[in-house]
Amino acid sequence: MKYVIIGNATAAIGTVEGIRSVDKYGEIVLISSEPHFTYGRPLISYLLLGKTTEEKMNYRPLDFYETNHVTAMLGRTVTSIDKNIKAVILENGEKVSYDKLAICTGSRPFVPPMEGLDTVERQTPFMTLDDAHRLAELLGEQKDKDVLIIGAGLIGLKCAEGILHLSKSLTIVDMAPRILPNVLDEYGSSFLQRYLEDLGMKFYLSDSVARFSTPNHAIFQSGMELDFDVLVVAVGVRPNTSLAEEIGCEVNRGILVNTHSATTVPGVYAAGDCTVSHDIAADTDRILAILPNAYQQGEAAGVNMAGGDKVFDQAFPMNASGFLGLHMITAGSYDGEAFITTTENSYKKLVVRDNKLVGFILIGDVDRGGIYTSLIRDQVPLDTIDFDLIRQHPQLMAFAKAERAKKLAQPH
């Protein structure tokens, strides 16, 4: 059996490990247009922040490809797939045949049309290690650059976190009326915004750049104008689906996969940010571009490609997105009855719908928050636990005795 994996990030590594958990010897070829050894993609902001170094960013030990017998073709780009001859075709025309194919192509930055954007010299998206390198280079070490970030989503804010200490000033603009609109509720957004503003970030919300004029001057829809030295465009991402689409995989914004990570084309699997998954918290299909999901989807793809049987059906949004000392974890959907506790330094919101916890936000105190996540993941009926107790703080005490025994006295 020969496996080909397109991609080299979380979903791809999950696929490798999934395959190897079933098939120790089948040939694996991994092809990635990035030339780097697999690295933790979200670490790029921490690299700038100084919490990690490039040497430590490897997502797996450096002998990973060897120990897993993976032929890694790095810096090579798949341009198309010929499903009739079951081969992928590289940029130089080289063909790599496969028996089973995994598409883990991730996503690419989405850049909306902005007048004069092409005139901005010192700009970068913030998706890859190369982007981080470029940004560091643009900023230099003098702390003398005014930075403008377009986008107050996760990418924009993580970037902001990473470079605040390297910037003279940092301004973030977003069309949305609040920051992290996909992750937080309104109170959470404002809580976080206040915190970040206290650290020196400036936000322009419900606004956007109308046009850029040289040199490095932005004119906003609201009429405000701003000079900057460095521009980061972090408006959003689009899944890379074209390879899949071309061979007939069904695509609806992202590649459609079932709970076995199989696409609609036999023998072809897909995992990670390029796919659409079923969000069990909101009970809808959507792109869930988050790392734990990517890994588990990839792992399921790998196991199933190798003839095993693994289902991943517990996808839902979850984010650990602390910023500069403010810890924050969130998960699920906020559509339902909310139970809120606030203090000066913390915010907690639990969202209940149909006798289940469907979402939560923990800001400040995140201790043992995974227990809440498990309630969403396992769709635990809340009348089987002591919800009043678990609302106070996450604890196993809230589960019934037999359930506790299962958790603590059995192997998992």
Added chain:
Amino acid sequence: MAIEYLYPQFEVLRNPDRCIACRVCERQCANEVHHFDTDLQKMVSDESKCVNCHRCVSLCPTRALKITKTNHQFRENANWTGEVIEEIYRQANSGGTLLSSMGNPKNYPIYWDKMLINASQVTNPSIDPLREPMEIRTFLGKKPTTIERDENGKIIPNLSPRLELDIPVMFSAMSYGSISYNAHESLARASKAMGTYYNTGEGGLHEDFYKWGDNTIVQVASGRFGVEKDYLDAGAAIEIKIGQGAKPGIGGHLPGTKVASDISRTRMIPEGTDAISPAPHHDIYSIEDLRQLVYSLKEATAYKKPVIVKISAVHNVAAIASGIARSGADIIAIDGYRGGTGAAPTRIRDNVGIPIALALASVDQRLREEGIRDNVSIVVGGSIRNSADIIKAIALGADAVYIATAALLSLGCHLCRTCQNGKCNWGIATQRPELVKRLNPDIGSERLINLLTAWGHEIREMMGGMGINSIEALRGNRLMLRGIGLNEKELEILGIKHAGE
């Protein structure tokens, strides 16, 4: 009132350099001696509440604690000792009988320590228990009087019901109520593992413990708590309790506060009522009445169970035993004056009864003189403290021994002797769930098994030293003992020679 004040008996010594304020002591003391003072930011103690059970000392991870006797004292007086004076104060305060627990702690002679054991030299070989079989299996029950044979001349094994012990040590009666569920479970499991028996005491048999019936002696005491047909059938033997070494001649009293649902069910009395065992059995006012009870119980159990009659060692013990040996009983258990209890009037515990070694020696000799020693087995208890005590008891003539205090010690008891308070920090003499759970029967039974295993090794070792490889060759073998520091009368009663003779 000042006149009622008694200075605390103990001092809690906390080494401030070692205390890390982990508060284990605070959490573990049911007497609430320790607490963390948030103002002072350190642990403090109220030693007036301390009973010296060492729970805190044992659990302190940094050895920051120890308990000492206070050196606060009255003016020295060999006659009016501090203890005597304080007891008078306490009675003048309360007007009540003084209560104590566990066995007689007074400085009476300990006869076990006045006997020495023999060993072989030259004229016959000692035996190495690691190389040769060393047998300690023991049967308890009547010996047959006639040999019966079938038509082919084969012996018919007409043995009466008996107990078979892999080690001649049994756990003596401690009721569920006086000790905890977990203590009972520990005893039951250890008995099964070691091929011996534990004893329900007079508290009935908890429904969970019927499964260990083959290793259980069920007791019938004067209160008849929990006695019914299934109970009698459940055990391997039935013990009629006439007396207890710690409190000969008096009954027992389990206060209603301790009669919680489980205990009330097991004892078959209403919840919250006092469980009072009368001083005598009110159907036994004489020896012939005992015979009737023995046979009633045998009838009730189809003559399948040996019947034990347990008495405390009192002055006339030999004559009483002679009567019991003719009553139909299969086993006589004799409890010496050092025997323990969950609660007894102090004066009785400390002044009534006689030492078990003397009682045993005179009973065994008397029954032999009357030729009725084979009618019964003799089991002795009342402070068997180690394997040497067992060797000595068997050499004096005992078939087996009963242990209880030693068993409780292996379960964690530190002999603080405040069982009567029901706040045993070791989870033994208590019914409070949060305290009971401190005794995990996995640990408890293992420790009991360890104790008996260790004693088994030592018994075999000492037997081997004497050139004996089967316990029956030690039984009543008084030549293997010599007295030390005993007077002629004591030697005569014990039936042994003095060391050097």
Added chain:
Amino acid sequence: MLKEGQYHIPSGCAISGIFHKDGRRTDGTEIIRSISTMHDRSNGLGGGFAAYGIYPEYADCYAFHLFYDDPSVKDICEKFLEEHFEIASMSRIPTRKHPSITDEPLIWRYFVVPRRYKLIETQLSEDEFVVRCVTRINHKFAGAYVFSSGKNCGVFKAIGFPEDVGLYYRLEEYEAYSWTAHGRYPTNTPGWWGGAHPFAMLDFTIVHNGEISSYDANRRSIEMHGYKCDLLTDTEAITYIFDYLIRRKGLTLEEAAHVVAAPFWSTIEKMPPQQKAEYTYLRDAFAGLLINGPFSIMLGFTGGVMALNDRLKLRSMVVGEKDEDVYIASEEAAIRVIQPELDKIWAPRGGEPVIVTLNEDAQGKE
């Protein structure tokens, strides 16, 4: 110093035995030669012999051998004998002077039959009556001691080396189908002839090499059944045990052997159920009669002899066979010296009794 009978004396020993299965009778020369080979196993403080088939002319009489310390006790004792027995014959036992045999008591022999009316009066069996009388003499009459009381058999013993004792008693003048001999190595100087071995009770005679560690347990158990251990010797206790088990309780020799040298529980566990039940029964019912510690014994009785080792075989004992003769001794040399050509020789395992009896056609002729 305390004398024999006042405390328990450990001792080591030599034993030897000759048994003619065909009932042929031989004189005492051979047995003396055999026991003298093991001279070093004795220390001159006791020697003795038992012989079976030596009094055919008085075969129906109990042959009492008595030691008297002085003539006065003899008179008292003989009065007692007169009262209880018809005395068919009485005489000194013939001896010859020997330089190393000293401090001789008066040694007398009586052939007696219990008086009929005494038996009726006491309602005892003949044997039991004799036992009680012997016990009474040995107990009540200080200075008198019955050391042999069986029919057509006799014990001869004294302080001295066994070969000297044999010469002293002129054993070359007796003819027996079964001889046993004993040389003693006590660890003190008992100074009393009664303490020498064999020890006898009716026609049971015991020679024993060993020191039993269960002594007091056995003594106190057997004394419950009417026996009185006066000598405080192992041999005495063992004799009573066999008497009790065989004569009083009706056990077979094998069964009795499995009481005193019981198989280990581990062995019993492996037996078939019925056998297991029987052995368990014997161990349990007669627990106090299990003998511990080293011993090799020969139990002589009318028409046979049983040799038995302790369960661990802590004492040496070999058995040899040649034609119709069986030899038993502490050492092989003691057999080879009188019968160099053996058909078979073996060391019986601990606890396994070797029982030899007269051939069927020889029985009744003894």
Added chain:
Amino acid sequence: MKRVYVNEKWCLGCHLCEYNCAFANSGVDDMVKALKGKTIAPRIRVEESDSINFAVSCRHCDNPLCVKGCISGALSIQDGVISIDSDKCVGCYTCVLSCPYGCISTSEAGAVQKCELCTKNADGIPQCVAGCPNNAIVFEER
């Protein structure tokens, strides 16, 4: 594989496991020196109510969501033991978010901390287990 299992029936709520854990992971050879005057941050924690107590520490799952969700590869399974490479950890807390048992805790140092069965500090047996006075925590194969 041997894991730490908890039987709440026997947990006394004495919290010794927490102190033994904190000591074992302190790198100091004397408990007093290691813990005196400090607020401990153990990797095992006791939950308590009026009558129920139990300790909770990493279950070392066969299917560890923490490892699968780790963005940096700092969490990994080594011979069944889920270990944290605190050098690689950036303190994103995805594992805190993922762990169904609440067994990964934040720390002052930034990197998360979790039970590693004392594989890095003591031989043989996890110290919470070694010090448990009532076998409420055991280390065994199940």
